[in-house]
Amino acid sequence: MSTTDDSFSVPHYPIDMQRPALKERWWHIMDTWKVGIIPLPLFLLAGVLIAIDCLGGKLPSDIVVMVATLAFFGFACGEFGKRLPIVGKLGAAAICATFIPSAMVYYGLLPDVVVESTTKFYKSTNILYLYICCIIVGSIMSMNRTVLIQGFLRIFFPMLCGEIVGMIVGMGVGLALGMEPFQIFFFIILPIMAGGVGEGAIPLSIGYATLLHMDQGVALGRVLPMVMLGGLTAIIISGCLNQLGKRYPHLTGEGQLMPNHANADTASSQPVVSGKTDVTTIASGALLAVLLYMIGMLGHKLIGLPAPVGMLFVAVLVKLCNGASPRLLEGSQVVYKFFQTSVTYPILFAVGVAITPWQELVNAFTLSNLLVIVSTVSALVATGFFVGKKIGMHPIDVAIVSCCQSGQGGTGDVAILTAGNRMSLMPFAQIATRIGGAINVSVSLLVLGNFLV
Numbered sequence: 001m002s003t004t005d006d007s008f009s010v011p012h013y014p015i016d017m018q019r020p021a022l023k024e025r026w027w028h029i030m031d032t033w034k035v036g037i038i039p040l041p042l043f044l045l046a047g048v049l050i051a052i053d054c055l056g057g058k059l060p061s062d063i064v065v066m067v068a069t070l071a072f073f074g075f076a077c078g079e080f081g082k083r084l085p086i087v088g089k090l091g092a093a094a095i096c097a098t099f100i101p102s103a104m105v106y107y108g109l110l111p112d113v114v115v116e117s118t119t120k121f122y123k124s125t126n127i128l129y130l131y132i133c134c135i136i137v138g139s140i141m142s143m144n145r146t147v148l149i150q151g152f153l154r155i156f157f158p159m160l161c162g163e164i165v166g167m168i169v170g171m172g173v174g175l176a177l178g179m180e181p182f183q184i185f186f187f188i189i190l191p192i193m194a195g196g197v198g199e200g201a202i203p204l205s206i207g208y209a210t211l212l213h214m215d216q217g218v219a220l221g222r223v224l225p226m227v228m229l230g231g232l233t234a235i236i237i238s239g240c241l242n243q244l245g246k247r248y249p250h251l252t253g254e255g256q257l258m259p260n261h262a263n264a265d266t267a268s269s270q271p272v273v274s275g276k277t278d279v280t281t282i283a284s285g286a287l288l289a290v291l292l293y294m295i296g297m298l299g300h301k302l303i304g305l306p307a308p309v310g311m312l313f314v315a316v317l318v319k320l321c322n323g324a325s326p327r328l329l330e331g332s333q334v335v336y337k338f339f340q341t342s343v344t345y346p347i348l349f350a351v352g353v354a355i356t357p358w359q360e361l362v363n364a365f366t367l368s369n370l371l372v373i374v375s376t377v378s379a380l381v382a383t384g385f386f387v388g389k390k391i392g393m394h395p396i397d398v399a400i401v402s403c404c405q406s407g408q409g410g411t412g413d414v415a416i417l418t419a420g421n422r423m424s425l426m427p428f429a430q431i432a433t434r435i436g437g438a439i440n441v442s443v444s445l446l447v448l449g450n451f452l453v
Helices: 002-009 012-032 040-055 063-082 092-106 112-125 127-141 145-154 156-176 181-192 197-211 216-247 279-303 307-320 326-342 344-355 358-363 367-390 395-406 409-419 423-452
Strands: none
Touching: 012 040, 040 063, 040 112, 063 092, 063 112, 063 344, 092 216, 092 344, 092 358, 092 409, 112 127, 112 344, 127 279, 127 307, 127 326, 127 344, 127 409, 127 423, 145 156, 145 307, 145 423, 156 181, 156 367, 156 395, 156 423, 181 197, 181 216, 181 367, 181 423, 197 216, 197 423, 216 358, 216 367, 216 395, 216 409, 279 307, 279 326, 307 423, 326 344, 344 409, 367 395, 395 409, 395 423, 409 423
């Protein structure tokens, strides 16, 4: 009887074993095969659904469809950049996520409905500012208070030294190439350090149009490519600095400007994500970032200070005064990590499609322009590196902040810090980009108007 029972029970074991094996293989594919952060099956499904909408002639620009669209294209471009030989480790992912979409738009390789919907969504929602405010607030709230104070007090000196040396080197290279001093400084070097497009290139073009009696469109057409090439150079250098930090760990704090010596308040001021943060705490952390940005917007209306910078100062004040509880600090840190890992490449794709003109970038690719731009940015960054090291800061992290002095504003900061794998430096990057850029533009236009024309 036992033999008979055994003979009848034999066929059941393989069936029972096959079912979990098939399920586990599917789970293995979902958990390990990914494009960026997206499981491969979901990535393929997103591509099919987007294609169906495109073939139907209409891709909705609402947030639900745009989340899938930007994630699909952004992580695809980023993954392509990561897998490129050699340059994949030097920031190519951020470059590809920004400039491949721009090239695809120019050459008509991206469906018109995708371009229209992405541009409409990006410009109507200002999603970049949501990204920046969550990154800034989250990174500040996760910093050690003592290191935060020391970092803000010391970062201005290497920034100033870097700009002075960068301008001198750029002028020297331009003069050696036979270029006119006025053109070198005002149409190449200054745009690089002007703080991006909205805060730099556009105010410069308005100032040039008034003072030099030229059309603003012409002025912007000459300035904007220099901003873009300077930002591209900074992204590449940031990626190289990240690799240098991996090879020489003693030169970097992996996102910390100051050596984190034992402080009495270290444990209380730098929360560690426990993995058990509840949903309400995370939501509160996101709301904190949004409310601080609204305070920054109010400051912009009252005194003209850029909203991200105003928000940055208020966030630092909240941190230093212990205005946020440890649970709220942890929630802010979770929000920061979410945006860093999940939103960066989709944002860069939208930037590439909506506001990055490919043809203007190509037109500026002349040997003389490239030599001046590369020498200026390299000198600026190298100065930040050595000055930072001299005054007791982590040189690689200071140098990556210096890269942001020649970036394309907020979008450039995102790309540069992504390439350098130092998104926690966003507060200092905003100082370098916005405050440094505003000072450069204001002083230069003042000198131009009163002494040179």
